[in-house]
Amino acid sequence: MLLTAYLAFIVLVALCVGLELTARRLTPQQPTPSAVGTNPAFRRFQTLFLRGYLLALWADWLQGPYLYKLYRHYSFLESQIAILYVVGLASCVLFAPVAGWLPQVLGRRQTCLIFCLAYSACCLTKLSRDYFVLIVGRVLGGLSTSLLSTAFEAWYVHRHVDTHDFPKEWIPSTFTKAASWNHGLAVAAGLVANMLAEWLHLGPVAPFLLAVPCLGACGWVVLTDWGLEEKEGDLVGDINKTPLLGPSSSAPLARVSAWARFWRSCQEGLRCLLSDRRVMLLGGVQALFESVLYIFVFLWTPVLDPHGPPLGIVFSCLMAASMAGSLLYRLATSSRYRLQPGHLLCFSMLLAFFSFFMLTFSTSPGQPRPRESLLAFLLLELASGLYFPTVSFLQGRVIPEEKRAGTLAWFRLPLHLLACLGLLALHGEVSGTGGGESGSGTRHMFGGCAVMMLAALLAVVSLFTLGRNDVDLRLEGPKGEGEM
Numbered sequence: 001m002l003l004t005a006y007l008a009f010i011v012l013v014a015l016c017v018g019l020e021l022t023a024r025r026l027t028p029q030q031p032t033p034s035a036v037g038t039n040p041a042f043r044r045f046q047t048l049f050l051r052g053y054l055l056a057l058w059a060d061w062l063q064g065p066y067l068y069k070l071y072r073h074y075s076f077l078e079s080q081i082a083i084l085y086v087v088g089l090a091s092c093v094l095f096a097p098v099a100g101w102l103p104q105v106l107g108r109r110q111t112c113l114i115f116c117l118a119y120s121a122c123c124l125t126k127l128s129r130d131y132f133v134l135i136v137g138r139v140l141g142g143l144s145t146s147l148l149s150t151a152f153e154a155w156y157v158h159r160h161v162d163t164h165d166f167p168k169e170w171i172p173s174t175f176t177k178a179a180s181w182n183h184g185l186a187v188a189a190g191l192v193a194n195m196l197a198e199w200l201h202l203g204p205v206a207p208f209l210l211a212v213p214c215l216g217a218c219g220w221v222v223l224t225d226w227g228l229e230e231k232e233g234d235l236v237g238d239i240n241k242t243p244l245l246g247p248s249s250s251a252p253l254a255r256v257s258a259w260a261r262f263w264r265s266c267q268e269g270l271r272c273l274l275s276d277r278r279v280m281l282l283g284g285v286q287a288l289f290e291s292v293l294y295i296f297v298f299l300w301t302p303v304l305d306p307h308g309p310p311l312g313i314v315f316s317c318l319m320a321a322s323m324a325g326s327l328l329y330r331l332a333t334s335s336r337y338r339l340q341p342g343h344l345l346c347f348s349m350l351l352a353f354f355s356f357f358m359l360t361f362s363t364s365p366g367q368p369r370p371r372e373s374l375l376a377f378l379l380l381e382l383a384s385g386l387y388f389p390t391v392s393f394l395q396g397r398v399i400p401e402e403k404r405a406g407t408l409a410w411f412r413l414p415l416h417l418l419a420c421l422g423l424l425a426l427h428g429e430v431s432g433t434g435g436g437e438s439g440s441g442t443r444h445m446f447g448g449c450a451v452m453m454l455a456a457l458l459a460v461v462s463l464f465t466l467g468r469n470d471v472d473l474r475l476e477g478p479k480g481e482g483e484m
Helices: 002-026 040-062 067-073 078-105 108-125 131-148 151-163 168-199 206-233 251-275 277-307 311-332 341-362 370-398 401-431 439-466
Strands: none
Touching (some): 002 311, 002 370, 040 131, 040 168, 040 206, 067 078, 067 277, 078 108, 078 131, 078 151, 078 277, 078 401, 108 131, 108 151, 108 206, 131 151, 151 168, 168 206, 251 401, 277 311, 277 341, 277 401, 277 439, 311 341, 311 370, 341 370, 341 439
């Protein structure tokens, strides 16, 4: 498995480089105003944002390869580790409303600082072998994950539109660049984590300790550079410096107003979800597919680790496979191939189903086949790389922009619920064996995930049967490029 992992990494990196070069040749630049590339003020602002945001993403990715391994290193059973993962998922659900509300009350930049402090505390809890302390760490991790997905974007969009008055059409260029860097950071994080944990023999806690100074650097950028940018850029009242309802308003009243706006957004999102069958089906696909990804995140380490592969290298392979899927999406939607989102979404569901079908055989108790399991995991990540840009395109077409935040919040509720139920079911099956580990429980879980992928495929077919002549569900324009 050691040789297999390194060989897979070399092949996947070469594949990504080849796909990137092909994509640049076949897909022209996005049709954005030429001023995006020539406006020095925008470029400075974009670089300033990416400097802090990419540090936050880097610290987040460093914690991916060795989380399960760390808990096993502390001699916890698989059932106990499953509970830790469930706590993390449940905290994501509970803190999702708070993550949308805090930037409006405390200020966007201050909320980014809270993220840095909370995530640093989460990493430091990994030094403890106490189960309760690790649970607290998972709660802090859920809060931090929720803030990472909301606070940084909220700060950027507010400064971009309300302070600098840059065109809204320029916003995607920043987040497209961030997404491109994000894939590379994920691959590099696996290599660095592997170097610390295995090559330097510092143990599975080392990547978490490295994340702390990275978060400290992110906090310093947010505190100093972003703070200076606010002082120089603000000529009118800013939510980061003035109360929401004006200087004479009380802080409690501002908090109530912010919470009322968030609650109205959720109500509008629920009405959008219930009134449009396309949105309902899309939400079902997202809940089914992304919930099995959470289960996969829990299970890939216990499936492969007993066979001795370098987990950091395996993590880099998985991230490279996901990058390859994103690059395949760019090629498939290019003017040369013109594949529609429906085709790509169906293909990603089929690929995910085939992956879990493979895993039900490669994880048979007493007859494990780790190489086939690794291949299945790579195919699943390839499917996820295709899935996310496709779903992002469809969400942008069928969900009105003003209702999107609230609607996506409702999407995430069944998503996390299904993932928690799956992990709890695995915990119950393992616990029922008298406290020992159960290979059959893992195999049954993969079988259940395969069934969920069939259900997701049926939902995709229903969605595009319903909107067979719906132009919102199709790529338009002479270039045939999908929107990210």
